[in-house]
Amino acid sequence: MTKKEYTITVYTENHIGLLNRIAIIFSRRKINIESLNTSPSEIEGIHRFTILIHETEEVVKKLARQIEKQVEVLKAYYNNNDEIIWQEMALYKVPTDIIAEKAKVERLLREYGARAVVIRKDYTVFETTGHREETDRLITALEPLGLIEFVRTARIAIIKASSGFHDKLKEFEATEPGEEIVENEYLSKQDEVFAM
Amino acid sequence: MFGYPGGAIMPIYDALFDYTNQIQHILVRHEQGGIHAAQGYARTSGRVGVVFATSGPGATNLVTGLADAQIDSTPVVCITGQVFAHLLGTDAFQETDVINITAPVTKWNYQVTDASEIAETLAKAFYIAASGRPGPVLVDITKNAQLQKVPYAGYQKCRHIRSYRPAPFVRSEYIEAAARLINEAERPYVIFGQGVILGNAEQELQAFLEKSGIPAAWTVLGLSALPTDHPLNMGMLGMHGNYGPNVLTNECDVLIAIGMRFDDRVTGRLDKYAKQAKVIHLDIDPAEVDKNVKATVPVWGNCKDTLPLLTSKVQPRSHTAWVQRFKDFKQKETEKVIEPEMKPAGDVLSMAEVIQSLNEITKGDAVIVTDVGQHQMVACRYARFNQSRSNVTSGGLGTMGFALPAAIGAKYGAPNRQVVAIIGDGGFQMTLQELGTIMQFGAVVKIIILNNNFLGMVRQWQQLFHDHRYSSVDIQSPDFVMLAKAYGINGQRVNDRANLNSAMAVMLESSASYLLEVMVGKENNVFPMVPQGRGVAEIVLSADEV
Numbered sequence: 001m002t003k004k005e006y007t008i009t010v011y012t013e014n015h016i017g018l019l020n021r022i023a024i025i026f027s028r029r030k031i032n033i034e035s036l037n038t039s040p041s042e043i044e045g046i047h048r049f050t051i052l053i054h055e056t057e058e059v060v061k062k063l064a065r066q067i068e069k070q071v072e073v074l075k076a077y078y079n080n081n082d083e084i085i086w087q088e089m090a091l092y093k094v095p096t097d098i099i100a101e102k103a104k105v106e107r108l109l110r111e112y113g114a115r116a117v118v119i120r121k122d123y124t125v126f127e128t129t130g131h132r133e134e135t136d137r138l139i140t141a142l143e144p145l146g147l148i149e150f151v152r153t154a155r156i157a158i159i160k161a162s163s164g165f166h167d168k169l170k171e172f173e174a175t176e177p178g179e180e181i182v183e184n185e186y187l188s189k190q191d192e193v194f195a196m
Numbered sequence: 197m198f199g200y201p202g203g204a205i206m207p208i209y210d211a212l213f214d215y216t217n218q219i220q221h222i223l224v225r226h227e228q229g230g231i232h233a234a235q236g237y238a239r240t241s242g243r244v245g246v247v248f249a250t251s252g253p254g255a256t257n258l259v260t261g262l263a264d265a266q267i268d269s270t271p272v273v274c275i276t277g278q279v280f281a282h283l284l285g286t287d288a289f290q291e292t293d294v295i296n297i298t299a300p301v302t303k304w305n306y307q308v309t310d311a312s313e314i315a316e317t318l319a320k321a322f323y324i325a326a327s328g329r330p331g332p333v334l335v336d337i338t339k340n341a342q343l344q345k346v347p348y349a350g351y352q353k354c355r356h357i358r359s360y361r362p363a364p365f366v367r368s369e370y371i372e373a374a375a376r377l378i379n380e381a382e383r384p385y386v387i388f389g390q391g392v393i394l395g396n397a398e399q400e401l402q403a404f405l406e407k408s409g410i411p412a413a414w415t416v417l418g419l420s421a422l423p424t425d426h427p428l429n430m431g432m433l434g435m436h437g438n439y440g441p442n443v444l445t446n447e448c449d450v451l452i453a454i455g456m457r458f459d460d461r462v463t464g465r466l467d468k469y470a471k472q473a474k475v476i477h478l479d480i481d482p483a484e485v486d487k488n489v490k491a492t493v494p495v496w497g498n499c500k501d502t503l504p505l506l507t508s509k510v511q512p513r514s515h516t517a518w519v520q521r522f523k524d525f526k527q528k529e530t531e532k533v534i535e536p537e538m539k540p541a542g543d544v545l546s547m548a549e550v551i552q553s554l555n556e557i558t559k560g561d562a563v564i565v566t567d568v569g570q571h572q573m574v575a576c577r578y579a580r581f582n583q584s585r586s587n588v589t590s591g592g593l594g595t596m597g598f599a600l601p602a603a604i605g606a607k608y609g610a611p612n613r614q615v616v617a618i619i620g621d622g623g624f625q626m627t628l629q630e631l632g633t634i635m636q637f638g639a640v641v642k643i644i645i646l647n648n649n650f651l652g653m654v655r656q657w658q659q660l661f662h663d664h665r666y667s668s669v670d671i672q673s674p675d676f677v678m679l680a681k682a683y684g685i686n687g688q689r690v691n692d693r694a695n696l697n698s699a700m701a702v703m704l705e706s707s708a709s710y711l712l713e714v715m716v717g718k719e720n721n722v723f724p725m726v727p728q729g730r731g732v733a734e735i736v737l738s739a740d741e742v
Binding site for chain 1: 295296299300303304305306307324355356357358359360361481482483486487
């Protein structure tokens with residue numbers, strides 16, 4: 001199996017220390033986290049982790065199961081890039097004088113979908129959102145112009161096939177376990193699995 | 197409960213003083229001893245073991261036991277004191293970040309900084325430790341929370357945490373698919389682990405085996421779930437397991453794994469493990485399915501629930517010819533390994549004959565607690581068991597020094613049973629201070645030290661795989677019998693075969709704790725053995741074959 005980008009989406013309770021518990025699942029296996037974002041989710045009080053890693057599907061599946069095993073984790077999903085809509089945001093600080101003189105700022109902004117967040121005498125801050133390649137391209141464009149600072153956020157992603165977590169949460173809140181909580185890939189792919 | 201006081205947990209110990217008549221607190225000699233004792237208690241009683249420790253070094257001394265309990269799924273609740281909340285992060289005296297240190301080795305942990313959280317947190321702690329796949333939980337309580345006064349609303353048992361699913365939903369489709377595979381199988385084979393014991397599913401296992409007629413073998417932690425004498429008990433799996441159970445893993449057509457996790461010591465090389473078999477994996481923990489060995493049919497759930505469903509769907513059969521194959525292998529192993537071990541040619545005692553001597557008197561009724569190393573493998577191979585929860589050992593972590601404190605806890609967990617700790621000369625010296633706990637509180641523990649004047653298992657590996665280069669395995673011991681005497685514990689040393697049985701009888705009949713040191717062959721090896729990096733079918737019976 002080849003390694004590729006996977007996005008792991010984790011729905012959790014808001015619990016101090018959970019970030020560490022999730023992080024050590026990766027570091028224990030010497031797997032690098034490419035990016036990690038925590039944010040609120042569609043449900044108040046439920047947090048959403050978005051973790052990007054470069055691994056084989058087999059490893060990602062095991063990682064997701066280990067994450068889901070944590071007491072405060074409700075659910076962990078993993079998706080490849082075809083299954084999600086994702087964005088990253090980046091900020092670029094460049095010297096205003098050089099930009100004003102040398103760059104066709106307008107073209108730059110149009111081409112990269114960027115906008116200026118701050119314009120001061122000494123520097124200007126641009127912002128853009130997009131995929132990694134897109135934000136990287138703007139670095140390449142700005143580097144010759146004396147890029148002072150660059151920073152990019154973690155990936156955030158929406159799962160195309162997801163219908164949200166509201167219904168799932170109701171099941172979690174019920175005392176008796178329901179069928180939906182542990183999706184069973186064996187069931188949906190029964191023909192493949194049992195035909196050994 | 198077991199524990200050791202200190203600065204940051206003093207308010208809790210002060211409160212404990214008022215409950216001296218209701219709660220027995222066993223003062224151990226080291227926090228590691230405390231948690232191993234709590235583990236021993238949990239293993240024999242099936243209840244949650246409890247241990248108290250103070251902040252800083254008290255808490256870090258628990259880490260080995262937590263890791264041990266985590267990997268062996270033992271329900272333990274640790275309560276540690278912590279510095280005042282306003283001192284957190286200031287490098288205060290005896291402050292350590294116990295929550296982060298223990299995160300990888302606990303099922304759950306939590307820091308309480310306000311007394312109003314204490315009751316609910318403890319209720320959660322016990323629920324999490326004992327439910328689903330059990331494990332250790334640590335609750336760290338800052339000193340201000342211990343001193344703070346809050347209105348107490350009473351203890352309410354925790355029965356549900358919305359983000360936590362102790363057991364997965366049992367799906368009948370899988371039960372049916374599993375039953376179909378079993379009914380079509382020619383050479384089905386059951387391998388079971390501690391999940392059977394943790395799920396209290398010993399009867400369910402036996403019913404399943406007896407109806408389906410399938411031969412079964414066990415992991416080290418599954419030992420004692422099925423009586424030694426049961427006609428379908430084929431023996432032990434893994435690196436030092438029995439011959440047939442290992443070899444035939446690679447000949448069965450359907451492998452039914454029940455409450456076990458395909459540990460590397462059981463499977464040997466994974467790419468040479470049961471490749472021909474369809475695998476049915478019964479486990480309560482979804483993360484175990486496909487972790488090491490791909491399951492053809494996963495049966496998620498507590499085997500207490502899933503086994504009866506499976507039993508109801510399998511046809512009554514007997515696999516006489518298949519079972520006979522295990523017996524043929526057993527015959528060969530008996531001739532080549534077991535007989536020579538039980539009746540050694542020379543004067544030098546073997547570990548196996550000591551275990552055999554023990555068997556003859558206890559008839560398999562004792563709780564046997566072992567440490568880690570050669571004696572552990574020999575005890576697991578040869579000790580007899582009639583009832584479950586009788587084998588206590590450090591299986592996953594392999595913690596030397598586990599046995600003595602665990603045996604103390606095991607005795608509190610099963611006060612009416614004979615508890616025998618079997619320990620090597622190396623491991624005993626790691627936690628021997630717990631003799632003081634025995635002396636003070638009187639737990640009746642029978643201690644057998646199998647002394648070969650070596651760190652035997654490491655020496656065996658050095659002999660076989662490192663060209664006889666015995667690096668730092670020649671360990672000297674004190675006079676163990678005199679040492680025990682210093683703690684008020686009687687004992688004797690056995691050098692000769694002629695005295696073994698009578699000394700064993702004296703030890704077992706003693707109404708107080710007793711230490712029996714048996715001098716055994718210095719360079720004896722444990723066989724059979726699946727050498728590291730080889731498949732289970734490549735198991736060898738002697739050093740010549742390695």
